[in-house]
Amino acid sequence: MRHSSHSPDAAAVTPPAHPSQFALLGQRRFAPFFWTQFLGAFNDNLFKTALLVMLTYDAARWTTIAPAMLNIVLPALFILPYVVFSATAGQIAEKFEKSRLARAVKWLEIAIMAVAAIGWLSHSLWLLVLALVGMGVHSTLFGPVKYAYLPQNLRPHELVGGNGVIEMGTFVGILLGEIGGALLVSQRPFGIELVAGATVAVAVFGLLASYRIPLSPAPAPDLVVSKNPLAESLRNLAFSRRNRTVFLSMLGNSWFWFYGALMLSQFPVYAKDYLHGDHGVFVLLLTVFSLGIGCGSLLCEKLSGRKVEIGLVPFGAIGLSVFGIDLYFASLGYHNTVAVDAYGLLHQAGVARILADIVLIGVFGGLFIVPLFALIQTRCDPAHVSRTIAGTNIMNALFMVASALMAMVLLKLGASIPQMFLATALLNALVALYIFSLVPEFLMRFVAWMLIHTIHRVEVVGAERIPDEGAAVLVCNHVSYVDALVIVAASPRPIRFVMDHNIFKIPLAGWIFRTAKAIPIAPAKEDPWLMEKAYVDIAQALHEGDLVCIFPEGKLTRDGEINEFRGGIAKIVGRSKVPVIPMALRGLWGSVFTRDPNKLFERVFTRGARSRLALAVGAPVPPAEATPELLQERVSHLRGAWK
Secondary structure, three states: OEEEOOOOOOOOOOOOOOOOHHHHHHOOOOHHHHHHHHHHHHHHHHHHHHHHHHHHHOHHHOOOOOHHHHHHHHHHHHHHHHHHHHHHHHHHHHHOOHHHHHHHHHHHHHHHHHHHHHHHHHOOHHHHHHHHHHHHHHHHHHHHHHHHHHHHHOOHHHHHHHHHHHHHHHHHHHHHHHHHHHHHHOOOOOHHHHHHHHHHHHHHHHHHHHOOOOOOOOOOOOOOOOOOHHHHHHHHHHHHOOOHHHHHHHHHHHHHHHHHHHHHHHHHHHHHHHOOEOHHHHHHHHHHHHHHHHHHHHHHHHHHOOOOOOOHHHHHHHHHHHHHHHHHHHHHOOOOOOOEOHHHHOOOOOHHHHHHHHHHHHHHHHHHHHHHHHHHHHHOOHHHHHHHHHHHHHHHHHHHHHHHHHHHHHHHOOOOHHHHHHHHHHHHHHHHHHHHHHOHHHHHHHHHHHHHHHHEEEEEEOHHHOOOOOOEEEEEOOOEOOHHHHHHHHOOOOEEEEEEHHHHHOHHHHHHHHHOOOEEEOOOOOOHHHHHHHHHHHHHHHHOOOEEEEOOOOOOOOOOOOOOOOOHHHHHHHHHOOOEEEEEEEOOOOOOOEOOHHHHHHHHHOOOOOEEEEEEEOOOEOHHHOOHHHHHHHHHHHHHHOO
């Protein structure tokens, strides 16, 4: 979908051009924070991967515990602090200024890495485990700061791009940290010394970057931090559950971490025992997965049109299942039994498919996770962003613990690593269907997104006139059966549509529109009670600050022309006194979705793929001026002026 700044309306307002999301890296409000979190993610994974690789390939010198079990237990210990302290961390992030808090966390990281260095040099596994838990505490404290900082310092149109860059940076940091950890620890005879020195040095660089973060005021400086982390965790989750869409988005986000944790925790053993590879093979798997995540995260801004596009979430979920399942079958086609390095692996039959599946799992994972996080940030209470993110971290941790338990159960049952991948992909499909059945807005946006990226090329003129917050009535000409989907795809926020009550009798469509809070209406002569109830529901929705969209013609056009606007709009505006935003659709008439029974063959076969259409958005009309006649004139003008 293409957004245009020129407008057919007389009172056109040209919005500023939006630079690339990477332009944020040159701005102080974003760059120091980006590098602080990047180095934190890098160091976490440098240390954690070095520990896991050392215990996978050289376990006998350190412990008698099986490497497969260590690859499950140690990541679980890393995320344990998320379960215990996330709620408290969210309160701390609300109470204190964020740049100061970031510096305190970085000083803590230096202390933890000093303890880890002692553990490396003294060959003390338990000191290293203590440092691993400490880095979990470090990440727990920084998580709410990271995602609450963005909506406080970025403009609304920058939020998706900013989240994409942060996610890309996080996963590139993870990638480079994992590669660095695997490579450094394998250097003989000074591998552990190199890891010890590198982790302390990276922590120092992170501290230096944090001193450039600009002031970011605390949203709740008078907040009293609870002394009971468990009770606060329960209160935090209970608060998040009040906003159903946000809470279910948190569940979806946590499910991704379940999926990712189970997959990534098995990569060392998959590389060593199934692919018969060395350290380099493990690094190669991490590289292609992390590059996929980074690419998917950056693609979100391109595919979403610089707004929070949750229609990408079902698209991402489909890819996670399809390519997770195919990874199982691709693994069955790998028959090499000779030890290989990364270069040798690339020459084995069937490896290209395995690597393609892993990178595509990463790409679709990025498409899944970035819109969810942006939705959580934009739909939650602004005064509770940090605590909402903390609640997300609690759920992430619980889901990752659950993934570790599931992995242990599957291993005990004798499941192979590819079979674990298959089980996770199938479970992902079931979880996605469950979440999308509870919040059909995801599916509606997905269908709308597919419509405007496959069947049509859509230009949106004046999209900035749809308000980011506050009540308004949208009025539009009624051309086709998919008008609502086109409007939904152009809007930065949910819309409550007023729709003919007969639509709600269609089994699937009725369920979708009811759960999307569409408002049924009937003609007065057919059902006067339902008509009056519709006006009451519209007034209530506008009172709550929602966008409400109506088609004042009351029926689909049969000849492509605009029918007379009925008087219902005057009644709505007279009750609620909110601005009315005229919109016009052009280019849909004659498509297969229009009502023109005399030209069915022409509509199906002569329009062609990717036909062009436009949605033009006009300047708001004050409620005192919003008569049906004026609104019809404005919509006609918008429709006729588009070229």
